[in-house]
Amino acid sequence: MRIVVDRSRCSSIGLCEATAPDIFEIGPDGALHILVEDVSADRRTDLEQACENCPTQALSIED
Amino acid sequence: MTAILTRAERPYDPADISSSEFWASSARDREKVFAELRAHRPISWHRPVKNGMFEDPNDQGFWAVVRHADLVEVTRRPQDFLSGKGITFESLPPEALDAAQGFIAMDPPRHTKIRRLMAAAFTPKQLARIDDHIVANARRIVDDIADKGEVDFVTEVAALVPMHNICDMVGIPEEHRRTIAYESQFADGWRDPRLLQGADPLARVFQTIATVHGVAHELIEARRRKPENDLMTAMVQAEVDGERLTDDDIASIFALLIIAGNDTTRQSTSHGMKALTDFPDQRAWLMEDIDARMPVAIEEIVRWATPIMTFRRTAAHDTELGGHQITEGDKVIMFYSSANMDTEVFDHPERLDLSRSPNKHVAFGGGGIHHCLGAQLARRQLSATFRELLTRLPDIRVVGEPELGNGNFFHTVMSMKVEFTPEKSGPRR
Numbered sequence: 001m002r003i004v005v006d007r008s009r010c011s012s013i014g015l016c017e018a019t020a021p022d023i024f025e026i027g028p029d030g031a032l033h034i035l036v037e038d039v040s041a042d043r044r045t046d047l048e049q050a051c052e053n054c055p056t057q058a059l060s061i062e063d
Numbered sequence: 064m065t066a067i068l069t070r071a072e073r074p075y076d077p078a079d080i081s082s083s084e085f086w087a088s089s090a091r092d093r094e095k096v097f098a099e100l101r102a103h104r105p106i107s108w109h110r111p112v113k114n115g116m117f118e119d120p121n122d123q124g125f126w127a128v129v130r131h132a133d134l135v136e137v138t139r140r141p142q143d144f145l146s147g148k149g150i151t152f153e154s155l156p157p158e159a160l161d162a163a164q165g166f167i168a169m170d171p172p173r174h175t176k177i178r179r180l181m182a183a184a185f186t187p188k189q190l191a192r193i194d195d196h197i198v199a200n201a202r203r204i205v206d207d208i209a210d211k212g213e214v215d216f217v218t219e220v221a222a223l224v225p226m227h228n229i230c231d232m233v234g235i236p237e238e239h240r241r242t243i244a245y246e247s248q249f250a251d252g253w254r255d256p257r258l259l260q261g262a263d264p265l266a267r268v269f270q271t272i273a274t275v276h277g278v279a280h281e282l283i284e285a286r287r288r289k290p291e292n293d294l295m296t297a298m299v300q301a302e303v304d305g306e307r308l309t310d311d312d313i314a315s316i317f318a319l320l321i322i323a324g325n326d327t328t329r330q331s332t333s334h335g336m337k338a339l340t341d342f343p344d345q346r347a348w349l350m351e352d353i354d355a356r357m358p359v360a361i362e363e364i365v366r367w368a369t370p371i372m373t374f375r376r377t378a379a380h381d382t383e384l385g386g387h388q389i390t391e392g393d394k395v396i397m398f399y400s401s402a403n404m405d406t407e408v409f410d411h412p413e414r415l416d417l418s419r420s421p422n423k424h425v426a427f428g429g430g431g432i433h434h435c436l437g438a439q440l441a442r443r444q445l446s447a448t449f450r451e452l453l454t455r456l457p458d459i460r461v462v463g464e465p466e467l468g469n470g471n472f473f474h475t476v477m478s479m480k481v482e483f484t485p486e487k488s489g490p491r492r
Contacts, residue, residue: 011175012182013434026186030179055139055432 001039001047002062005032009058016050016059024050032058067388070123076100076107080127080398083113083254087469090400094413097129097401105130106385112152112471116253116264119154125375125394126387131405131425133385134397137376138429144376144395145170146433151375152396152471156265162272162311163250165319167433174432176303177316181436184232184294190439193232194447197440200227201447205455209486216461216481221332222325224448228440229324233317234286234293239278246271247325251470257477275321279314294320326473327370328441331426332448333465333476334368339453340461342415346453349417353450360417361445366424367415372400372474374433399425400474459483 003023010032016024017032023046025033039047044061051059078096079085085093100107107129111122128134137144147170149160160168166177183189190197204223208214226244229235235243249271252258259267282295290296298313308316339346349360378393389395402425404412409419427435435441452459462482468475 011171011432012179013432014182014186015430015434018187018439021187025188026182028183030182053430055430055434 001041001044002037003034003039003047003050004060004062005034006058006060009056011056011058013055015053015055019050019053020046023047067390070390070393073108073124075110075124076104076127078104078107078109081110081112083469086471089467090474093400094404097398097404100127100129101401101405105133106387116268117154117156122154122394125152125396126384126389128384128395128397129401131402131408131423134399134402134425135429137384137395137397138425138431138433140382141170141432143379143382145379146174146376148377149375152373152394159268159272162276162315163318163322165316167319167323171432173303177308177312178432178436180297180301180303181294181316181320184297185436185438185440187439190443194443196231197228197443198447198451200224200231201444201451203227204448205451209455212485213480213482216336216479217329217333217476218478220448220452220481221329221336221476224332224444225325225328225441228444229321229437232294232440233320233324234282234291234295235278235321242274243278243321244325246274247322248475250322250326251472251475252468255469255477272318275318276314279317280310282317283310283313323435324437324440326475327435327437328444330370330474330476331365331368331441331445333479334370334474335364335445335449336452336459336481337461337465337476337479338364338367338415339449345415345417350453350457353454356417357446357450358442359420359422361442361449362422362424363415363417363419364445364449365426365441366403366409366419366422368474369400369403369424369426370474371426371472373398373471397429402429455486456483 012026012030012032014026017026023034023036023039025035027033047061051061078100080096107127109124109127111124128137146168149155150164150168166174169177201224204220208219222244226240230240230243248258249267253264253268283299286296286299290300298308298316301308349356374397376395378389378391378395380391382389406412408423427438459481462480465479466477468477
């Protein structure tokens, strides 16, 4: 699975990092970085949680 | 179809949540009123609050949002419910709003850009990097009380923990810290005669703004001359849309950071100490495995404290909420203290249950774009403070009743006496 970030929406609130810190990271530049290119299928629940938690609906999953 | 009533025509709900008497009563008494509203009239229209500071002739009332689900919905509709018109119940003079509320009282797109500047300093990973520092601050505070046996918990513990940590992050030197922490209380404490001591409320608020901005401008100059590794430096160096922030922009963000940084964790720490006194079985459960159980316990302490009781939004245009027609310009107030007691979400919310999990409290917000920037900082501070207190002063307890504030924004504890057996070996170093 891949994470798609809509950069026009992302406000770097960081709730995704709080949900899955090994996958999401707000960098020193204040931008969201995706740390894992291809996320293994067993992390689907975490990713869905991160997408749901996103205040600006900036995240989606691409299978 | 029923006719849509104008603001002036709408009848007011019979429940009183507007009077200063209501806000001067206890959280338990207020909860009785909120429970009735949640059950029967979850979205209701109320008469305006009277505060005697700034009379707004156009203020005809507010919508009260008291259920968890509705609060989350308002939070997540920032295009319909704006923050830029003010975040408190009361209308405030626009100059006070601009000077003291930073990006919390902004809307996108500017909110997004300013908030992004701050984001990196408050992420879970960044907070993990400075955790040693947060723990050291907690240790130093407990060192200073450890041989006293009896202290006012608010001034000697709860106020100092966030003061040192937020000042370290922002870059406020020691000589300004107590002034800044004291002044930050007037963000909500301007209605409290015990704090005002005879001063005119509006004049006192402007005095606070002048003091806080004075420190901000001094630090702006200092960081321009010599950059440091702190938020003040980040702000003077930042560019938004190719432009530097103005000194007044920076001073307003500075004011927000110190108010939000000081007055929130201060309340959570105090309410947490009271709760740990009132629920000894819960405290015993925590102490059985403090390291493993602290993170989940902190969430319940934050729910229990709900340090910010209300936030306001203002309708951007005519819209609907929970079947009610909301008119452009209507004030919509979210009651976090009510949502955190909603039985639709919490089993026996009137009980402190430190093992509560999941704990979908809204004490840090309902998950919208204004979600608490300092949530991870707050968690780490509370965790470090209670670990230090409960392990070193195992019988620390509140004696008597806390003296509470009378505001409608912060859930303020003004003073609260604690007693404990002094630490035998003297302060650890």
